[in-house]
Amino acid sequence: MNLVYVNCPRCEETFYVDPEFFEVPDAYCHCPYCAHEFSVYRQRSA
Ligand SMILES: [Zn+2]
Numbered sequence: 258m259n260l261v262y263v264n265c266p267r268c269e270e271t272f273y274v275d276p277e278f279f280e281v282p283d284a285y286c287h288c289p290y291c292a293h294e295f296s297v298y299r300q301r302s303a
Contacts, residue, residue, distance in 0.1 A: 263300075267293040 260273040268291040278284045278297050285294040 263297050265293055266295055267291050
């Protein structure tokens, strides 16, 4: 399983998501900390 971490733009917590989120424009990550939904399309982290 290949996971990448993302940084929530609202609460700035990090959590792991499927790398598919970076490839699909309409896929929204759901932050488990603050429930914020955001797209990470083409925002692959280092
Ligand atoms: Zn958050």
